[in-house]
Amino acid sequence: MEDSETIEKTPILNSKTVNPDTKFNKNDQIIDSEIIFEFGGPWGVTAIMFGFPTLMFYLWGCLQFYHGHLISPFNMELWSQIVEGATPTWYSTKVYILFCLFEFFLAYSMPGPIIKGAPVSSLEGKQLDYLCNGLISWYATLVISYLLHYYGWFRLTDIIGNFGPLMTVAVITGFTVTLLIYVITVIQGKQYRMSGYLMYDLFMGAVLNPRLGKVDLKMFAEIRIPWVILFYVSVSAAIKEYEMFGYVSSSMCFMVLAHFLYVNACAKGEECIPTTWDMSYEKFGFMLIFWNLAGVPFTYCYATVYLHITSIDNGQPLQHSAYWTYFCYALLLSGYYIWDTANSQKNRFRMIRNGTYIPRYTFPQLVWGTLKDPTFIQTKHGNLLLTAGWWGIARKIHYTADLMMAFAWGFITGLNTPITYFYPVFFLIVLVHRVYRDMKRCAKKYGKDWEEYCRQVPYIFVPGIY
Template identity: 70%
Template sequence: MSRQKPLKSSEQSIPAYSSITINGESSENIDEVVDNEVVLEFGGPWGVTAMMIGFPPLMYYLWGCLNFYGGAIVSPLNRDLWKQIIDGAYPTWHATTIYVLFVLFQLFLAYIMPGPIVQGAPVPSLKGRKLDYLCNGLTSWYATLIVSCVLHLNGWFRLSEVIDEFGHLMTAAIMTAFILTIMIYVIAVATNKQHRMSGYLMYDLFMGAPLNPRIRHVDLKMFAEVRITWVLLFFITISAAVKQYELFGYVSAPMWFMVLAHFLYTNACMKGEECIPTTWDMTYEKFGFMLIFWNLAGVPFTYCYSTLYLHISSINNNKPVEHSLGFTVFCYVLLLVGYYIWDTANSQKNRFRMIMNGTYISRYAFPQLPWGTLENPTFIKTQQGNLLLTGGWWSIARKIHYTADLIMAFSWAFITGFETVIPFFYPVFFVIVLIHRVSRDMHRCARKYGKDWEEYCKKVPYIFIPGVY
């Protein structure tokens, strides 16, 4: 297997931590204290149990409303609706085989494809040790695109089959997510690899037991977050576009919009994968139902509602959805503006972090956008030695990348028009998720950085929207 050795930046890394006191804890162990602190979230054991039980039926219900009623909101007590859902989404060997082979193929690529090895942030539970991450998402992404084209063009697997089998594939994904959640939990406990356990079974299943589960050099958290979620979402959309071409001989502007939107998002995750190892998901979140279900089933099969509506509507009306030129241009502009801010903001922060940690590497994957790397950025140095970026986009708002993400999310809904509210599920749900995620992050940072965090909040007072919130 060809893999690059870890690359180091020529920039000077952060000086070693000094032993000082922050909020009553020495800086030598404040990270470990925060990392081990159990905070019951999402309504505690009862709340997460309700989410684990309730989210799959919600996914089936919204898909059923789209697929069988054109997006109309039907009573959830409608027996005909659930009969149609069962008929259209019962588990089949064919769909399960497609889904499992896709996951295994992505795992195979994650294991063998070449790419740089990047160190993550210090892991408190490992006494500050930095884990190595093989970042071969870009080569795996290109390999996936090539293989899918070969399969499609030779008639071995038509891409339009994904959208045809959507209901059955969703069931396969949901089943796989539940099975893996239980398996990984049991293995972690059996091998004494559990971390930050609450003592409540359902809560620990939801949040997860292991922090950094791996199969050799493949980190399962990063694998699920990048290689399954967004790649599958893209192929659902490209499948709908291929199906539209097969039915009507062309692909409409709104459907091209969704192909572009999901390609840009997936491609950005791949070309910037080396930035992921230092993120909160990798260093703090455990690998349980929340991340497993969401990445293997939740995201790809709910964030695609705009694509599904465009697909179903074209079949029901025997013609693709079209909008006025002005409205279509507005949606495209909104998407591209949101994407530019999102891509460059994430790039600025993560490259700054990597440069200061000595793990930055130069990559030239398409597209490399202007202002993606800051020169001489301003920042606040905490008493621990950590740096809080206050330059570039990050001088405007503390979560500017989330703002841009929401701009894109709403553009995905706008391109469908306003005949149904279901495509707006993703952006509205995303708002709720981000508000909760930000509150968790703010609490953790305030606990960790103390007065330095107060200074940072004064320097960058707004969270999402400058001058508003």
């Protein structure tokens, strides 16, 4: 979650210059250093750390072995099937680890613009440099994967064929990296905003801005791993479907398109990430590490897994009526348009004001992605609250659009299993929690100015409704 409609106070500069004297509000340091127990505190996060991976295996087992039906979690036969089907192999370990190392190599070595991040409270307002080479790294990944598949060095169909073992490797990696980052941080004495409760600090993290060379590990984990894997799970299932039936169904094409749009958006807009609240406030703990290394890529893909398993069980791909298919595509593409342009408006507004905006003309550039002479509220705190474009319609319009896409991912699978709706329902819960955190923080940060902002933009998600 980020302080999503605000930008740091800086003068307007040439778009290719960086302001070295960005002012920093000391009150931010006080607010950002406060320890606030979330997710039920130490006991709650402990339950999440062990309960969520268990849920991942359970839901996958129901998809893989019981056609998406929810079997009793106390069914021992189910768990024996899960253990047998998800036991990690040397091959799955090699594939996952080499992929992560390859993406790190690209993040470290590929060229790209260097963007200043938002002022960091723990560093007395210092702005860190971020190498943003996500787009060229994404294209390089596409080319290399095509060559590996074409020449038979690594068949992309092996991804969906080894889904269970790959998921287990990702889960183990998530726990391992969490422990390593925590221990190294404490040894180096770089821990920040610690609660004093071990499990809570493991979950929320100990370090704020971990780096390995010039690669920011937090941004790397958030952008380079989860969405790319998610996309390749769908590509793998689509290729497998083509090999089995000689064509790819409209439902599977939908999932490939949906996941391509998402990962491509993350790559083409990577330069917007350094100024977000995630980078300047959230610490790098289990919450971010596990979620990005294992949670996102191996739970957000349940729709793809269901379509794949169903095609095998039924001897043909799952197809819907033309009207239902058109509806799903329309919901996806309209949601994507709002989501892409809303995020573009916000971040370009912020970057232009900060003097960090660099026009890149990456694909696709959508109409209304940049606001001309936008309206905003100048707060006494020093920040600006955007009230133009999509942000004058609803305060969290980008979340609404994100949910439109999320539910479209579920709708394309039909209504035969609730498991394919795990992502949109879970995502809805996450976003409501994010909004609560954001509203509470902003009210404290901006006071009367926030009240005026809420008066001018009264709706949060849906204009005229809520």
